[in-house]
Amino acid sequence: MNQQVTYFQNLYLPQIEQTLEDYLGQIKGQASLKKAMQYSLKAGGKRIRPLLMLASLCALNGKIDQNSLQVAASLEMVHTYSLIHDDLPAMDNDDLRRGKPTNHKIFGEALAILAGDGLLTNAFDLILSTKLNPHLQVKLAQNLSRAAGVQGMVSGQVADMAGQGKQLSLESLKKLHNEKTGALLAYACQAGALLAGVDDNLVAKLSKFGLEFGLAFQIYDDILDVTKTTVELGKTAGKDVVEAKNTYVALLGLAGAKQELQATLSQATDVLADITLMGYDVTLLTGFLEYFEI
Amino acid sequence: MNQQVTYFQNLYLPQIEQTLEDYLGQIKGQASLKKAMQYSLKAGGKRIRPLLMLASLCALNGKIDQNSLQVAASLEMVHTYSLIHDDLPAMDNDDLRRGKPTNHKIFGEALAILAGDGLLTNAFDLILSTKLNPHLQVKLAQNLSRAAGVQGMVSGQVADMAGQGKQLSLESLKKLHNEKTGALLAYACQAGALLAGVDDNLVAKLSKFGLEFGLAFQIYDDILDVTKTTVELGKTAGKDVVEAKNTYVALLGLAGAKQELQATLSQATDVLADITLMGYDVTLLTGFLEYFEI
Numbered sequence: 176m177n178q179q180v181t182y183f184q185n186l187y188l189p190q191i192e193q194t195l196e197d198y199l200g201q202i203k204g205q206a207s208l209k210k211a212m213q214y215s216l217k218a219g220g221k222r223i224r225p226l227l228m229l230a231s232l233c234a235l236n237g238k239i240d241q242n243s244l245q246v247a248a249s250l251e252m253v254h255t256y257s258l259i260h261d262d263l264p265a266m267d268n269d270d271l272r273r274g275k276p277t278n279h280k281i282f283g284e285a286l287a288i289l290a291g292d293g294l295l296t297n298a299f300d301l302i303l304s305t306k307l308n309p310h311l312q313v314k315l316a317q318n319l320s321r322a323a324g325v326q327g328m329v330s331g332q333v334a335d336m337a338g339q340g341k342q343l344s345l346e347s348l349k350k351l352h353n354e355k356t357g358a359l360l361a362y363a364c365q366a367g368a369l370l371a372g373v374d375d376n377l378v379a380k381l382s383k384f385g386l387e388f389g390l391a392f393q394i395y396d397d398i399l400d401v402t403k404t405t406v407e408l409g410k411t412a413g414k415d416v417v418e419a420k421n422t423y424v425a426l427l428g429l430a431g432a433k434q435e436l437q438a439t440l441s442q443a444t445d446v447l448a449d450i451t452l453m454g455y456d457v458t459l460l461t462g463f464l465e466y467f468e469i
Numbered sequence: 470m471n472q473q474v475t476y477f478q479n480l481y482l483p484q485i486e487q488t489l490e491d492y493l494g495q496i497k498g499q500a501s502l503k504k505a506m507q508y509s510l511k512a513g514g515k516r517i518r519p520l521l522m523l524a525s526l527c528a529l530n531g532k533i534d535q536n537s538l539q540v541a542a543s544l545e546m547v548h549t550y551s552l553i554h555d556d557l558p559a560m561d562n563d564d565l566r567r568g569k570p571t572n573h574k575i576f577g578e579a580l581a582i583l584a585g586d587g588l589l590t591n592a593f594d595l596i597l598s599t600k601l602n603p604h605l606q607v608k609l610a611q612n613l614s615r616a617a618g619v620q621g622m623v624s625g626q627v628a629d630m631a632g633q634g635k636q637l638s639l640e641s642l643k644k645l646h647n648e649k650t651g652a653l654l655a656y657a658c659q660a661g662a663l664l665a666g667v668d669d670n671l672v673a674k675l676s677k678f679g680l681e682f683g684l685a686f687q688i689y690d691d692i693l694d695v696t697k698t699t700v701e702l703g704k705t706a707g708k709d710v711v712e713a714k715n716t717y718v719a720l721l722g723l724a725g726a727k728q729e730l731q732a733t734l735s736q737a738t739d740v741l742a743d744i745t746l747m748g749y750d751v752t753l754l755t756g757f758l759e760y761f762e763i
Contacts, residue, residue, distance in 0.1 A: 202619055202620055203619075203620050203624075204618075204619035204620055204623070204624040205619075205624040205627040205628055205631070207627060207631065208619060208623065208624055208627045209619065212619070260582055260583075260586060263579075263582065265577070265578035265579045265582060266579050266582065283559070284559035285557075285559045285560050285630055286627065288554055288557065288559060288560065288582065289554075289623050289626055289627055291586075292554060292585075292586075292589065292618075292623050293618055293619040293623045293624075295586065295589060295590060296589060296614050296617050296618030296619070296623065297614060297618040297619050297620075299593055299610060299611070299613075299614040299618075300611055300614040300615055300618060300620075303607050303610055303611035303614065304611065308603075309602075309603035309604045309606070309607045310603045312603070312607050313597050313603045313606050313607060313610075316593060316597055316607075316610055317593070317594055317597035317598065319593075320590050320591060320593040320594040320597065321594055323590050324498075324586075324587055324590030324591040324593075324594060325496055325497075325498035325499075325502060325503065325506070325587040325590070325591050326496055326497050326498055326591075326594075329498070329502065329583050329586050329587045329590065330497075330498040330499040330502055330587075332583055333499040333501060333502045333580065333583055334499055336579055337499070337501065
């Protein structure tokens with residue numbers, strides 16, 4: 176990561192954490208449920224979605240305040256719910272996540288399912304408790320439901336599981352990842368643009384950047400699965416091969432996957448160049464692409 | 470049910486079904502996921518929550534239109550998600566629901582979890598796609614997340630599972646059911662009042678009616694579990710006893726539970742009397758209480 180990203184992270188990560196903590200601390204609910212939710216929320220995620228949202232807002236000259244922090248935090252709640260459910264024995268059956276036992280390994284399957292349900296449901300409460308104008312709140316909450324739901328992330332997970340053991344085409348694999356990973360990252364960047372109050376054209380550009388970022392993220396993840404160890408990853412390495420998952424590496428080989436990653440990053444850079452031409456300083460967003468150095 | 474309720478049902482049930490069908494038909498997403506969602510949505514639910522919402526709206530002289538039908542339908546999506554997740558092997562492990570195999574029995578656990586996730590997430594999309602004014606949309610969506618989430622239904626399910634095999638006090642049992650069943654029924658009546666545009670005092674009265682209705686619903690359900698057969702119920706009878714569930718019958722005996730049901734219905738009737746004094750005709754809502762005849 177470059178210096179600007181590091182500075183940005185150091186500044187806003189604590190505020191994202193605080194917003195999550197304040198919200199969870201303030202709502203009523205069963206103590207065991209809140210504990211299970213907090214466990215996964217605090218399990219050391221990199222907060223890429225909230226950070227990318229706030230960075231998009233910043234790049235478009237918007238102001239980061241309590242409202243935007245709540246939208247950012249709600250995004251992390253949705254992401255965390257998806258990880259808890261994806262890790263369940265009936266799904267990917269993962270024991271490790273971010274270097275720690277997965278939620279159901281600690282709290283049992285029932286509470287893990289309910290912790291996920293709670294994080295998802297209450298993410299909407301958090302967005303809808305902002306002091307933003309109601310038009311914007313509706314748009315932000317609706318777009319989140321579309322990114323996370325049947326038109327996006329949930330369908331992506333279904334496609335991912337249905338595709339196991341089958342050889343998907345590159346096109347199908349892209350579609351799968353656009354839904355599973357891209358939709359929420361596109362939403363993150365889009366939400367930043369919506370909060371900045373820019374026009375629809377620019378909102379669409381940010382969405383596009385987020386989608387390419389999501390694809391890069393997934394290809395990078397596929398590459399790491401074969402090049403890193405379980406300890407380095409904080410999750411079980413080599414699982415993709417064992418489970419005959421459709422990955423860029425399986426489809427294109429390691430060199431091919433690296434090439435595809437570069438092509439995707441170049442698409443993302445092109446979008447940022449467009450935004451620069453519209454008069455914005457996107458250095459910070461460019462910095463986030465350095466995450467994918469291999 | 471009395472004649473007015475029957476007439477109301479005959480008029481609006483097909484419109485609720487149509488609204489659900491139109492929404493599911495129109496959104497993009499994996500075919501297998503939509504099929505699993507539709508299976509449970511169409512598995513013969515009585516649509517009590519949407520009907521009660523529309524009846525509350527009607528009683529307060531509001532107009533039933535496409536907007537209110539969408540809010541009603543979203544409520545059924547949330548209810549259906551909760552049934553799918555509650556039936557999972559890790560939770561209540563139920564094979565039968567509404568006389569049919571439960572979702573995971575047909576589609577497998579993974580797709581059942583995701584179908585639930587999809588129904589929950591997209592319920593917000595459906596509310597937020599109405600043409601209602603954004604202030605009202607925000608309030609409706611936020612109150613739904615609070616009724617369904619950590620402050621409500623999800624905590625109720627956690628308490629229900631945690632309480633198995635333990636003897637809860639009547640107070641704890643009431644709290645559990647207010648969260649697990651009452652919160653969403655209170656929301657249904659409250660949403661009807663919000664859509665009718667009445668003042669906060671009247672909105673609160675409708676919420677209170679919904680909460681008492683929910684409690685009656687649960688006590689009635691506990692009574693049926695010991696007095697009806699699996700075929701009559703459409704779900705496995707006698708399960709509460711086998712699983713040492715906390716029920717009104719276990720706590721108070723059958724006669725005591727029946728007495729508690731009458732007391733709860735009388736509370737609900739008192740609220741309706743208050744609303745009548747404010748100049749509204751609540752015959753329709755009174756009719757819904759006949760559901761609990763034993």
